[in-house]
Amino acid sequence: xxxxxxxxxxxxxxxxxxxxxxxxxxxxxxxxxxxxxxxxxxxxxxxxxxxxxxxxxxxxxxxxxxxxxxxxxxxxxxxxxxxxxxxxxxxxxxxxxxxxxxxxxxxxxxxxxxxxxxxxxxxxxxxxxxxxxx
Numbered sequence: 001x002x003x004x005x006x007x008x009x010x011x012x013x014x015x016x017x018x019x020x021x022x023x024x025x026x027x028x029x030x031x032x033x034x035x036x037x038x039x040x041x042x043x044x045x046x047x048x049x050x051x052x053x054x055x056x057x058x059x060x061x062x063x064x065x066x067x068x069x070x071x072x073x074x075x076x077x078x079x080x081x082x083x084x085x086x087x088x089x090x091x092x093x094x095x096x097x098x099x100x101x102x103x104x105x106x107x108x109x110x111x112x113x114x115x116x117x118x119x120x121x122x123x124x125x126x127x128x129x130x131x132x133x134x
Contacts, residue, residue: 002032
């Protein structure tokens with residue numbers, strides 16, 4: 001379709017020659033203009049995404065709880081994106097969604113509030129007493 005379009009063939013004629021609809025031809029040409037040659041080999045295969053059974057879930061959990069060095073990776077700790085990249089590269093997952101039930105956390109300073117113990121600078125209650133009081 002792209003080659004025929006490059007040869008100045010009309011969309012209707014391309015649809016007729018390729019036994020397709022004019023809308024499909026327009027979509028293919030538009031996708032090629034947007035994504036280039038990558039659009040000719042789409043990554044989506046269609047159909048329902050595969051589901052994870054108990055063995056796959058155990059493998060993913062084992063990787064998530066392991067140290068990155070145990071997996072042969074050159075960093076000391078996992079971040080959110082590193083296990084995602086690892087699982088995708090290993091072919092264990094295609095897309096990973098991360099959710100947080102706690103929600104966003106905004107640490108904002110507020111006047112008059114601080115991370116200090118009650119009673120001032122000292123930790124012991126006897127520290128503020130005058131030694132002559134006995």
